[in-house]
Amino acid sequence: MVLIYIDHSEGEIKKSSYEALTYGVELAKLLGTEANGLITGTIHGDAAELGKYGISKVFQVNKPELNTIDAAVLTKVIAQAANDTGAKEIVFSHNTTAKTIAPRVAVRLKAGLVSGVTSLPDLTSGFVIRKSVFSGKAFANVKMNTDIKVISINPNSFHISKNETGNAEVIQLDIPVPASSIKVISVNKVRGEVPLTEAEIVVSAGRGLKGPENWGMVEELAKTLHAATACSRPVADSGWRPHHEHVGQTGIQIAPDLYIALGISGAIQHLAGVNRSKTIVVINKDPEAPFFKSADYGIVGDVFEVVPKLIEEIKKIQ
Amino acid sequence: MKILVCISKTPDTTSRIAFKDNNTKFDDAGVQWIINPYDEWYALVRAIELKEKDAQVIIHLITVGGPDCDPVIRKALALGGDLATRVNSTDSDSFNIASQIAAVAKTEKYDLIMTGKETIDFNSSSVGAMISELLEYPFVSLATKFDLNNDIATITREIEGGEETVELKLPMVISCQKGMAEQRIPNMRGIMSARTKPLNVVEPISVAATTEYLNFSMPPAKAGVKLVPADQVAELVRLLHEEAKVI
Numbered sequence: 308m309v310l311i312y313i314d315h316s317e318g319e320i321k322k323s324s325y326e327a328l329t330y331g332v333e334l335a336k337l338l339g340t341e342a343n344g345l346i347t348g349t350i351h352g353d354a355a356e357l358g359k360y361g362i363s364k365v366f367q368v369n370k371p372e373l374n375t376i377d378a379a380v381l382t383k384v385i386a387q388a389a390n391d392t393g394a395k396e397i398v399f400s401h402n403t404t405a406k407t408i409a410p411r412v413a414v415r416l417k418a419g420l421v422s423g424v425t426s427l428p429d430l431t432s433g434f435v436i437r438k439s440v441f442s443g444k445a446f447a448n449v450k451m452n453t454d455i456k457v458i459s460i461n462p463n464s465f466h467i468s469k470n471e472t473g474n475a476e477v478i479q480l481d482i483p484v485p486a487s488s489i490k491v492i493s494v495n496k497v498r499g500e501v502p503l504t505e506a507e508i509v510v511s512a513g514r515g516l517k518g519p520e521n522w523g524m525v526e527e528l529a530k531t532l533h534a535a536t537a538c539s540r541p542v543a544d545s546g547w548r549p550h551h552e553h554v555g556q557t558g559i560q561i562a563p564d565l566y567i568a569l570g571i572s573g574a575i576q577h578l579a580g581v582n583r584s585k586t587i588v589v590i591n592k593d594p595e596a597p598f599f600k601s602a603d604y605g606i607v608g609d610v611f612e613v614v615p616k617l618i619e620e621i622k623k624i625q
Numbered sequence: 626m627k628i629l630v631c632i633s634k635t636p637d638t639t640s641r642i643a644f645k646d647n648n649t650k651f652d653d654a655g656v657q658w659i660i661n662p663y664d665e666w667y668a669l670v671r672a673i674e675l676k677e678k679d680a681q682v683i684i685h686l687i688t689v690g691g692p693d694c695d696p697v698i699r700k701a702l703a704l705g706g707d708l709a710t711r712v713n714s715t716d717s718d719s720f721n722i723a724s725q726i727a728a729v730a731k732t733e734k735y736d737l738i739m740t741g742k743e744t745i746d747f748n749s750s751s752v753g754a755m756i757s758e759l760l761e762y763p764f765v766s767l768a769t770k771f772d773l774n775n776d777i778a779t780i781t782r783e784i785e786g787g788e789e790t791v792e793l794k795l796p797m798v799i800s801c802q803k804g805m806a807e808q809r810i811p812n813m814r815g816i817m818s819a820r821t822k823p824l825n826v827v828e829p830i831s832v833a834a835t836t837e838y839l840n841f842s843m844p845p846a847k848a849g850v851k852l853v854p855a856d857q858v859a860e861l862v863r864l865l866h867e868e869a870k871v872i
């Protein structure tokens with residue numbers, strides 16, 4: 308049985324969890340088995356609705372203390388849920404939650420783990436799965452040798468598939484929750500904005516913008532496209548933009564459908580964070596900027612002239 | 626207080642990525658090796674800062690790999706580690722690496738074990754969490770801030786959709802990322818003293834392989850950029866709308 312971990316933030320199910328559901332359902336078809344979901348903690352809305360994504364059952368350990376990400380506690384609960392339900396493949400989305408708990412769950416279940424997965428397995432000789440390596444510059448085919456397997460899929464790598472109807476049976480699991488040693492002092496969630504790692508469109512800007520006072524047009528372009536904003540490392544290091552917008556080798560790695568780079572040269576360390584984007588648009592006044600080599604579309608021009616026109620033209624087609 | 630900092634050797638960020646032997650091995654011809662940036666800039670430098678505040682702190686470095694890791698671990702000693710251990714195992718499966726480190730940690734009993742949030746070659750984000758399970762320690766991942774008051778740590782960490790600050794008691798394992806500390810450059814005194822600091826090589830324990838890297842491939846090359854003249858922005862919008870279908 309394939310068990311899909313359904314991550315949520317303050318009760319809201321994450322987009323990446325829907326991707327994991329679709330992946331898990333496809334995986335179960337391939338293996339000729341059943342796909343079910345697992346929720347730890349409390350969610351808003353009706354868990355039965357998750358049947359629309361193709362799963363038959365949703366197991367839930369409905370205890371509010373599980374809403375805090377304590378790796379030691381969640382590991383024990385998830386591992387027991389996997390054992391009790393007879394799960395053989397456990398699917399996570401490779402987000403901050405999975406980075407904290409999936410490797411621990413794998414150790415506890417004596418399972419192999421592959422994270423950053425970008426394909427369904429090839430079953431012709433064993434169980435071989437593809438993952439992203441070298442910060443998106445290459446892929447590796449990895450063979451999993453264990454009976455139980457933990458798979459953590461790259462966000463934005465699989466399309467979500469949802470049916471009009473479908474009802475999953477919701478089954479409450481009675482699993483004891485061990486005491487947590489982690490005390491949460493404060494939580495600071497970014498509200499109202501599109502989270503960078505989940506955004507379908509990202510508008511990003513670099514040193515070519517000259518100074519923080521010029522970000523108005525970047526934000527306006529992002530707003531017009533319902534996009535998230537990002538930046539290059541020197542921009543975050545100079546304090547022009549917050550650190551959580553820094554993408555690249557040493558920042559956040561993203562894979563949106565559309566990445567628009569304004570006044571960014573396209574250094575190899577920057578590309579390492581964005582090269583999995585499906586379509587890349589580069590606007591740079593230097594025709595020799597290395598970013599053009601990795602772009603799908605480009606304009607050689609001054610961002611201060613091109614971006615206002617771009618906003619205007621996009622509004623025309625909306 | 627004893628801190629263990631896990632150090633991994635990775636290709637320099639500007640390295641050309643290519644493979645050899647029928648795409649089964651990374652082609653390291655001409656590649657310069659560095660300390661994995663997350664291990665160095667964030668984990669190790671934060672450990673050094675803790676030692677600067679409290680001279681009782683001992684920083685022990687550990688790496689799992691062959692003799693080709695020695696120059697990188699010496700560089701980490703030059704930055705500020707007190708002593709180092711290399712576990713002589715070249716199997717790069719995360720579970721093997723975590724098991725080797727946990728085996729050393731079981732006898733040495735560290736108060737704090739620090740890793741980078743991931744390596745820039747395998748990007749698995751898993752060794753820290755695995756060590757914590759093997760030792761049954763609490764684990765805090767993706768830490769951006771770490772402060773210590775006696776044996777109580779206050780840590781800010783990234784969570785889905787934001788960040789939170791948590792408090793917990795040593796011992797623990799943490800994975801570190803941007804925000805923890807600023808990059809440093811080793812000075813001459815550090816480089817000289819690193820030569821005489823102990824680097825112990827120990828033989829690995831036996832660990833069954835849970836996963837095996839079979840081969841590698843490169844993503845399909847981009848078809849090439851379509852350039853649109855700067856005075857025809859409407860054409861770019863049309864292409865994104867009708868051809869790429871992304872807006």
Ligand SMILES: Cc1cc2nc3c(=O)[nH]c(=O)nc-3n(C[C@H](O)[C@H](O)[C@H](O)COP(=O)(O)OP(=O)(O)OC[C@H]3O[C@@H](n4cnc5c(N)ncnc54)[C@H](O)[C@@H]3O)c2cc1C
Nearest residue numbers: 513514515539540555556557570571572574576592593610
């Ligand atoms: C170990 C390591 C890790 C790193 N990690 C990262 C990382 O994670 N992320 C990252 O981004 N960088 C990273 N870097 C830094 C990286 O090497 C580059 O220095 C950085 O990405 C450059 O940022 P930039 O493109 O904004 O600035 P620049 O390289 O200065 O480029 C500015 C660009 O703007 C263009 N421009 C200027 N004015 C205009 C205008 N009016 N209109 C249009 N275009 C204009 C210029 O032609 C130029 O191409 C790392 C470096 C190292 C050594």
